[in-house]
Amino acid sequence: MRTPAAIAVLCCCAVAAAQDPKPDPQPIYIRAHYTKYDFRIPMRDGVKLFTSVYIPKDRSTAYPILMIRTPYSIGPYGVDNYPRRLGPAESFAQDGFIFVYQDVRGRYLSEGAFVDVPRHKPQLNGPRDTDESTDTYDTIDWLVKNIPDNNGKVGTWGVSYPGFFAAFGLIGSHPALAAVSPQAPMADIGNGDDAYHNGAFFLAANFGFYTSFKPRGDEPERPKRGEEFDYGTPDEYDFYLRMGALSNGSRYLARPNPYWQQLLEHTRYDEFWRSQALLPSMRNVAPATLIVGGWFDAEDLGGTPRLFQAIDHNNPRAPATLVMGPWNHGGWSYGDGDKLGNLRFGSKTGEYFRDQVELSFFVHNLKGKGDGLAGKDAGGRVPKAVVFETGTDQWRRFDAWPPPNARTRELYLDARGKLSFDRPADAAYDEYVSDPSKPVAVTGEVGPGMPSDYMTHDQRFASQRPDVLVYQTEPLDRDITVAGPPVARLRVSTSGTDSDFVVKLIDVYPSDYPNPDPNPANIKMGGYQQLVRGEPFRGKFRNSREKPEPFTPDQPAQIEFAMPDVLHTFRPGHRIMVQIQSSWFPLTDRNPQRFEEIPLAKPDDFQKAVERVFRGGPDGSLLRVTTIE
Numbered sequence: 001m002r003t004p005a006a007i008a009v010l011c012c013c014a015v016a017a018a019q020d021p022k023p024d025p026q027p028i029y030i031r032a033h034y035t036k037y038d039f040r041i042p043m044r045d046g047v048k049l050f051t052s053v054y055i056p057k058d059r060s061t062a063y064p065i066l067m068i069r070t071p072y073s074i075g076p077y078g079v080d081n082y083p084r085r086l087g088p089a090e091s092f093a094q095d096g097f098i099f100v101y102q103d104v105r106g107r108y109l110s111e112g113a114f115v116d117v118p119r120h121k122p123q124l125n126g127p128r129d130t131d132e133s134t135d136t137y138d139t140i141d142w143l144v145k146n147i148p149d150n151n152g153k154v155g156t157w158g159v160s161y162p163g164f165f166a167a168f169g170l171i172g173s174h175p176a177l178a179a180v181s182p183q184a185p186m187a188d189i190g191n192g193d194d195a196y197h198n199g200a201f202f203l204a205a206n207f208g209f210y211t212s213f214k215p216r217g218d219e220p221e222r223p224k225r226g227e228e229f230d231y232g233t234p235d236e237y238d239f240y241l242r243m244g245a246l247s248n249g250s251r252y253l254a255r256p257n258p259y260w261q262q263l264l265e266h267t268r269y270d271e272f273w274r275s276q277a278l279l280p281s282m283r284n285v286a287p288a289t290l291i292v293g294g295w296f297d298a299e300d301l302g303g304t305p306r307l308f309q310a311i312d313h314n315n316p317r318a319p320a321t322l323v324m325g326p327w328n329h330g331g332w333s334y335g336d337g338d339k340l341g342n343l344r345f346g347s348k349t350g351e352y353f354r355d356q357v358e359l360s361f362f363v364h365n366l367k368g369k370g371d372g373l374a375g376k377d378a379g380g381r382v383p384k385a386v387v388f389e390t391g392t393d394q395w396r397r398f399d400a401w402p403p404p405n406a407r408t409r410e411l412y413l414d415a416r417g418k419l420s421f422d423r424p425a426d427a428a429y430d431e432y433v434s435d436p437s438k439p440v441a442v443t444g445e446v447g448p449g450m451p452s453d454y455m456t457h458d459q460r461f462a463s464q465r466p467d468v469l470v471y472q473t474e475p476l477d478r479d480i481t482v483a484g485p486p487v488a489r490l491r492v493s494t495s496g497t498d499s500d501f502v503v504k505l506i507d508v509y510p511s512d513y514p515n516p517d518p519n520p521a522n523i524k525m526g527g528y529q530q531l532v533r534g535e536p537f538r539g540k541f542r543n544s545r546e547k548p549e550p551f552t553p554d555q556p557a558q559i560e561f562a563m564p565d566v567l568h569t570f571r572p573g574h575r576i577m578v579q580i581q582s583s584w585f586p587l588t589d590r591n592p593q594r595f596e597e598i599p600l601a602k603p604d605d606f607q608k609a610v611e612r613v614f615r616g617g618p619d620g621s622l623l624r625v626t627t628i629e
Helices: 004-013 025-033 090-095 132-146 161-168 203-210 236-243 246-252 258-265 303-314 349-367
Strands: 034-042 048-056 063-070 098-103 150-159 177-183 288-294 320-325 385-389 394-398 407-413 428-434 469-472 480-484 487-494 500-508 529-538 557-562 566-570 575-581 609-615 622-628
Touching: 025 034, 025 090, 034 132, 048 132, 063 132, 063 161, 063 349, 090 349, 098 132, 132 150, 132 161, 150 161, 150 349, 161 177, 177 349, 203 236, 203 246, 203 258, 236 246, 246 258, 288 303, 288 349, 303 320, 320 349, 385 566, 407 575, 407 609, 487 500, 500 566, 500 622, 529 557, 529 566
Parallel strands: 063 098, 063 150, 150 177, 177 288, 288 320, 320 385
Antiparallel strands: 034 048, 048 098, 385 394, 407 622, 428 609, 469 575, 480 566, 480 622, 487 557, 487 609, 487 622, 500 529, 500 575
16 A cells, blocks of 8 residues: 555556556457446435446346445546456456446545545444445445346455455445455554554655655545656665654655654554554454455555454354465556566466456355355365465465464574574573664665565575674475464663664575576576565564553563564475564664654664674574474
């Protein structure tokens, strides 16, 4: 959700890409087979939401309705203008649905006031009170009563922000809503999704997003092109370093943006963030759900499995399936999915998902055809998880996620940079100096502050820095498959009163690993350090995300946190590596290493600090993982 690139991807998914002037056979097919209608659908409070409906010209059968609700524009506007694509993939238009696209309340041609990441109202104040769940309900109710030749069943879908709106529609859902696919949704935006990760602010993603995502004026608007923010340099690392304190970010915005300001005013996990979380509301879910995400999603990786677990745990009778593939944010909705960055996956994973999983899900639940997810297991059950295992590059199906019968193992930090499954007896520490004026970069290349594929980038540049601790195993003699969320347990100290600690789990390739063929970028894969998972933690929140506490300088303290889920196999001959550092810039904002409100920090507040990571003995630092066969 939080980058201009994500908006571009999602507008493509939501048909805004129809404004591309290049010749394309798809609009010709859609115009030939569908008729477009525009409606202003009334909500219970009288507000009208602008909605485009595409109805098949073949009226020989009744069709289900497939709907997306988005804040990113449902253009092209006008009944004579047709998009390049309808539905989540090209195959949907050929299969036949009634497609519905709606500007959510207060965006583009819809009336009303827009609220960024709206809250669910557990109690409505009267029959005219609304939230996004009631807007979804009222829209579906109007559609099934007024659109001809519909079969009475409705499905919804969306990627990122539209995925959030799809998930919102699960709350108090309309009886006609039979299938919902929230894809890369924000489940808890202030706690592991777009805004804050364990108290560390995702700087580049949010600033980049809010330079283009602004409140609408008094009048409805149509999408504008060519308004991308000019950083004045190809090196966003340099741009954000010169920005200084987060409060200075507003100076770069063309006009005040209250959404950006709210992020800076709520650095703790307070009621502002709690009220935006969807997870507590995932009860009494009736529709079948297909929750989709990517292992390399730079924006909403954490929300996808957490939303699945909330739905699956609280609604055992509602069929829910998690799909995770080797994709970046929204990458499953376009392209082949056979590669990302420097990594190759051996098959067209995006094509497989769209045609064999996603289409199958909607056809089964809305048309009553097929088995639901491209095949059930031997017991006739739809799998709970259809997930791609990186490392071995294969799809796997599980009847629970995380997989059952997993074995918990602990990787211990040891002397001389060793990493081992055996606990070291001797207690000691390693240390480094963290300098906020020279933070560790998120990537070794000059470019965006958060590349959409940053998790595929080689980490050798970081392992060579003196302010990054590196621990690795000996070459493995067998496969080790890690599934579920790794958990970091660190015993640390700092000479300051606050510090960040970033933990990265890395797959180190053998020195003789073959280069890609062809290899126009001259990539050296021998010794490649692939980031499997990384996550920051702001130390002052080690005991509570609501009530930060300063460190006592040089006094050891414990930090424990779960990283986002993985399914990755470390192959024989590879090594498992753990890197620990205290900055990850400008993916996350800089910590002054003083206990204070970081958005208001002055230049002199940013201080060097000596960070110590304690290892060995009963309380030594470790990474806990679950492994499966």
